[in-house]
Amino acid sequence: xxxxxxxxxxxxxxxxxxxxxxxxxxxxxxxxxxxxxxxxxxxxxxxxxxxxxxxxxxxxxxxxxxxxxxxxxxxxxxxxxxxxxxxxxxxxxxxxxxxxxxxxxxxxxxxxxxxxxxxxxxxxxxxxxxxxxxxxxxxxxxxxxxxxxxxxxxxxxxxxxxxxxxxxxxxxxxxxxxxxxxxxxxxxxxxxxxxxxxxxxxxxxxxxxxxxxxxxxxxxxxxxxxxxxxxxxxxxxxxxxxxxxxxxxxxxxxxxxxxxxxxxxxxxxxxxxxxxxxxxxxxxxxxxxxxxxxxxxxxxxxxxxxxxxxxxxxxxxxxxxxxxxxxxxxxxxxxxxxxxxxxxxxxxxxxxxxxxxxxxxxxxxxxxxxxxxxxxxxxxxxxxxxxxxxxxxxxxxxxxxxxxxxxxxxxxxxxxx
Amino acid sequence: xxxxxxxxxxxxxxxxxxxxxxxxxxxxxxxxxxxxxxxxxxxxxxxxxxxxxxxxxxxxxxxxxxxxxxxxxxxxxxxx
Ligand code: SF4
Ligand code: SF4
Numbered sequence: 297x298x299x300x301x302x303x304x305x306x307x308x309x310x311x312x313x314x315x316x317x318x319x320x321x322x323x324x325x326x327x328x329x330x331x332x333x334x335x336x337x338x339x340x341x342x343x344x345x346x347x348x349x350x351x352x353x354x355x356x357x358x359x360x361x362x363x364x365x366x367x368x369x370x371x372x373x374x375x376x377x378x379x380x381x382x383x384x385x386x387x388x389x390x391x392x393x394x395x396x397x398x399x400x401x402x403x404x405x406x407x408x409x410x411x412x413x414x415x416x417x418x419x420x421x422x423x424x425x426x427x428x429x430x431x432x433x434x435x436x437x438x439x440x441x442x443x444x445x446x447x448x449x450x451x452x453x454x455x456x457x458x459x460x461x462x463x464x465x466x467x468x469x470x471x472x473x474x475x476x477x478x479x480x481x482x483x484x485x486x487x488x489x490x491x492x493x494x495x496x497x498x499x500x501x502x503x504x505x506x507x508x509x510x511x512x513x514x515x516x517x518x519x520x521x522x523x524x525x526x527x528x529x530x531x532x533x534x535x536x537x538x539x540x541x542x543x544x545x546x547x548x549x550x551x552x553x554x555x556x557x558x559x560x561x562x563x564x565x566x567x568x569x570x571x572x573x574x575x576x577x578x579x580x581x582x583x584x585x586x587x588x589x590x591x592x593x594x595x596x597x598x599x600x601x602x603x604x605x606x607x608x609x610x611x612x613x614x615x616x617x618x619x620x621x622x623x624x625x626x627x628x629x630x631x632x633x634x635x636x637x638x639x640x641x642x643x644x645x646x647x648x649x650x651x652x653x654x655x656x657x658x659x660x661x662x663x664x665x666x667x668x669x670x671x672x673x674x675x676x677x678x679x680x681x682x683x684x685x686x687x688x689x690x691x692x693x694x695x696x697x698x699x700x701x702x703x704x705x706x707x708x709x710x711x712x713x
Numbered sequence: 714x715x716x717x718x719x720x721x722x723x724x725x726x727x728x729x730x731x732x733x734x735x736x737x738x739x740x741x742x743x744x745x746x747x748x749x750x751x752x753x754x755x756x757x758x759x760x761x762x763x764x765x766x767x768x769x770x771x772x773x774x775x776x777x778x779x780x781x782x783x784x785x786x787x788x789x790x791x792x793x
Contacts, residue, residue, distance in 0.1 A: 443766075490757070490760075490763050517732070
């Protein structure tokens with residue numbers, strides 16, 4: 297192996313070795329409790345699908361280079377070298393983990409396998425072996441931040457095409473703009489995805505609530521986080537933070553995208569604005585009486601899939617249930633405790649890898665499909681783009697016979713004039 | 714075909730969820746030779762900002778963008 301690359305990989309591990317990370321790497325007792333907590337192992341019970349197997353791929357390298365026993369007696373501590381095979385081995389472990397952190401809930405030591413996999417993803421980037429698509433998508437996002445003026449022109453052209461759809465959902469008072477942009481001192485900066493479905497229902501609801509809002513020029517999703525590149529993650533995040541600061545907004549509301557919400561809410565340090573998920577904002581509007589919703593017919597059964605990054609990892613659990621309670625009479629929980637709801641199986645960048653991962657995604661998420669089927673609900677609601685795509689794929693693959701819907705679009709369709 | 718631009722391959726990206734249009738155009742451009750033209754038909758207005766940014770980072774050139782009803786049509790020349 298190229299000695300320079302070897303050094304760079306060791307440095308990358310060393311930079312990640314915080315006290316917490318060392319605790320994760322040092323304390324695993326190999327009890328195996330995490331195995332059945334992972335949807336991949338629960339669906340395909342093979343040892344290499346366990347969280348502990350994934351973590352060991354990094355732990356063994358850590359032992360070899362950062363622990364005395366591994367340095368002196370590598371054969372005893374099962375320490376392994378970084379060599380030309382390392383990238384191939386890490387690709388399998390890093391990209392079979394969706395980062396759902398369900399295993400962490402069950403582990404007696406709270407070991408966060410997703411965090412350990414962040415080392416694996418970083419090593420893959422150093423070895424230029426990360427999934428090319430994810431890096432490409434991250435670069436596209438960064439490029440938009442670098443050329444805001446040309447982005448603006450096309451972005452506004454795009455908005456013109458969907459204004460009528462917003463007004464169709466909620467009629468505006470004369471003189472009001474359907475999709476406002478560049479509003480200084482707005483109460484909310486809404487950060488959507490690059491898709492009309494992420495803008496139209498949200499805009500109608502903001503307008504119905506009489507919100508003083510403005511739409512961000514940038515899409516919320518952070519492909520830098522999916523690929524596990526901290527510098528790209530920050531560049532993508534900073535585009536939005538700088539826009540929010542420039543416009544002096546009070547609150548940044550993140551659309552239905554789990555990773556975007558978690559990165560903005562938890563991984564971006566101190567900010568001069570509040571961060572909310574769109575689900576939290578909608579729940580607030582209902583509580584404050586700013587919007588009113590018309591319930592579905594009593595015989596329409598619904599269930600809700602908790603996006604891992606919004607619920608288990610983001611704490612937004614009660615709000616979607618409160619909103620659904622206003623719309624549906626027949627609501628069916630998929631698991632006794634929403635914190636242990638199964639991952640959809642599409643996180644961590646797997647959905648964005650499209651056809652490349654579809655076979656793995658379908659096999660590894662059988663437990664999710666079973667959970668949906670068991671609910672016997674007609675409508676499967678979720679609040680994350682990634683989950684929605686994966687659930688749509690599962691619906692088709694396992695013939696679940698449900699209709700997969702975004703929570704925000706259900707709210708928009710239920711608005712009472 | 715559009716005016717004088719003749720496409721060598723066409724891909725339909727209509728109705729695809731985020732970020733699939735960019736993922737598929739990135740794949741599609743590799744299926745034409747350098748110098749040839751890919752015609753990509755998208756329906757989501759998000760493509761109007763995504764595709765130019767993708768062309769810039771991937772080193773390809775958008776020769777023309779047409780709008781026909783709800784369709785947004787890009788003619789992209791593979792440069793490398
Ligand atoms: S549950 Fe925790 S301690 Fe037990 S094997 Fe899994 S990661 Fe290790
Ligand atoms: S984070 Fe989720 S996918 Fe990854 S090992 Fe844990 S349970 Fe499995």
